[in-house]
Amino acid sequence: MSIRRTSRQDGSIRRTSRQDGSIRRTSRQDGRFFTAETIAFWDINACPIPDGLDARDLSKCVNQTLINMNYCGEVCWRLYGDTEMDKIGPTNRTLRYCGMLSMPILEQILLDLYGETLSKRGTPLNIVLIAGDISKDEAIINAFTLLPKSGWVNILVCQPSAVEAAVFSSKVQLPPWEKFVETAFAILEKRGKDRRFFGDI
Structure with missing residues (x-):
């Protein structure tokens, strides 16, 4: 079996696998998001420090993982x-x-998330x-199902x-x-708990 990897003009990556010349599987990554800004919304009650x-410490690790996944744009965090x-x-x-707010955290995150996507509409x-x-939050599920269909929003989720x-x-x-x-x-x-290693995020 041979594997062919090619790059497209739009920055996406196309990998094609063939077996006996009869099977081909293709997957694509949208290169528009590789250098796009990332906004991270973090519920620190559900995923504590x-x-x-x-x-x-933790945001640095997430940032590095995003880079490893080819998402190399600036990351802005909201806690x-x-x-x-x-x-x-x-x-x-x-x-x-953002602190502890009067409304449930996921409701506030969703409100802020919509605000960010609307302000950057088309980007x-x-x-x-x-x-x-x-999994049972219909508002979040609906948002995360519909927003990517706009064509300019890419969703990534981290959970326990x-x-x-x-x-x-x-x-x-x-x-x-x-x-x-x-x-x-x-x-x-490994670094002897030297905070200077992390620098500014």
Whole structure:
């Protein structure tokens, strides 16, 4: 069996496998999203920051995973929930702590998510949701099913491994939350817990 990989002018990647000349399977990645901005919405109540880490440690691991998946645009973080401020760490334009709000966290995330997609209408945009069980949340499922159909929104989801996987139109999944926590601890241990290693996100 031979495997042929070619690049298209639109930046997408086409991989074609043949077996006995009769079977061909093709998958595509939309290159428009590789350099697009990514906005990450993080429910820190459902996916908490463990003792010994802060938001920079974990967001850095997610950012690197996105780069490994060819999503190389700027990542802007929005954190929602209740936690100790020392677990948030310094905030800036690319990391904003929205705190504990009067409405349910997922409702606020959905409201902010729609606001971001409308303000960037027509411009490719990656949306990352880091949250708990959303499998029964019809509003989130409907949004994540309909938004990619617009043609300019790409959805990626990260959840704890124990929750039921949500079903919607996007097929791109991030590793489970525990994997990022494990990686962040491993990096801190390897680097002697030197925070300067992480730099600005």
